[in-house]
Amino acid sequence: MRADIERWEAKYRKADPRQALQVDPLLQAHSDRLRGDGTALDLAAGACHAAVYLAKLGLMATALDCSATALSIGQRLAQREGVAITTHQADLDETPLPTGPWAVLCCLRFLSRDLMTQMPGALEPGGLLVLKTFNVHHLVKAPAFNPAYVLQPGELESTFVALETFDLSDGHDPAEAQSWIVARRPGGCSESAGGN
Numbered sequence: 001m002r003a004d005i006e007r008w009e010a011k012y013r014k015a016d017p018r019q020a021l022q023v024d025p026l027l028q029a030h031s032d033r034l035r036g037d038g039t040a041l042d043l044a045a046g047a048c049h050a051a052v053y054l055a056k057l058g059l060m061a062t063a064l065d066c067s068a069t070a071l072s073i074g075q076r077l078a079q080r081e082g083v084a085i086t087t088h089q090a091d092l093d094e095t096p097l098p099t100g101p102w103a104v105l106c107c108l109r110f111l112s113r114d115l116m117t118q119m120p121g122a123l124e125p126g127g128l129l130v131l132k133t134f135n136v137h138h139l140v141k142a143p144a145f146n147p148a149y150v151l152q153p154g155e156l157e158s159t160f161v162a163l164e165t166f167d168l169s170d171g172h173d174p175a176e177a178q179s180w181i182v183a184r185r186p187g188g189c190s191e192s193a194g195g196n
């Protein structure tokens with residue numbers, strides 16, 4: 001197994017296997033837009049907190065991560081929360097973005113510029129992208145963090161120019177160590193993900 005994937009595995013083997021659901025505030029803030037009965041993909045899902053939350057909003061959620069241990073923690077979290085999720089172990093450095101089209105694509109605290117370019121095309125018309133990850137200001141507090149994995153100011157806006165943006169924080173404020181975007185692929189007719 002590759003060294004970085006082995007490191008993630010080791011981290012999740014030490015994690016609490018009965019961790020409580022923690023919902024990212026960005027997902028909570030946009031819950032009304034996200035609610036629906038379509039398909040959702042949580043990329044680099046870790047212990048699947050976002051996938052479980054999306055399932056609780058009615059979506060058919062798939063969680064993808066390289067760590068089998070993280071996904072099994074996520075399956076147990078889903079059971080305790082009374083929802084079903086699909087888990088898929090894959091290395092995103094070797095695998096293209098799973099073909100949707102997806103009603104929701106979620107990617108939290110993971111950066112692959114190659115995948116970012118594929119995301120708009122993997123959304124169904126009207127589908128929603130929720131992406132949030134570390135930006136260059138994170139390096140002030142975490143100088144050992146790999147600078148290849150932080151977003152530059154303005155990078156989300158320029159990458160997702162084809163999408164209709166609802167919420168954007170793009171690294172222009174040094175107080176925000178993460179950038180985020182919530183945006184919709186034009187087309188489609190529903191106000192929420194998957195047509196509910």
Ligand SMILES: C[S@@+](CC[C@H](N)C(=O)[O-])C[C@H]1O[C@@H](n2cnc3c(N)ncnc32)[C@H](O)[C@@H]1O
Pocket residue numbers: 008009043044045046047049064065066067070090091092093094107108109110
């Ligand atoms: C910082 S964690 C974020 C987890 C989750 N999205 C969250 O916000 O809680 C980064 C995740 O990316 C996963 N990851 C790292 N490299 C990966 C790769 N090449 N393919 C798939 N997943 C990967 C790790 O296993 C880890 O779960």
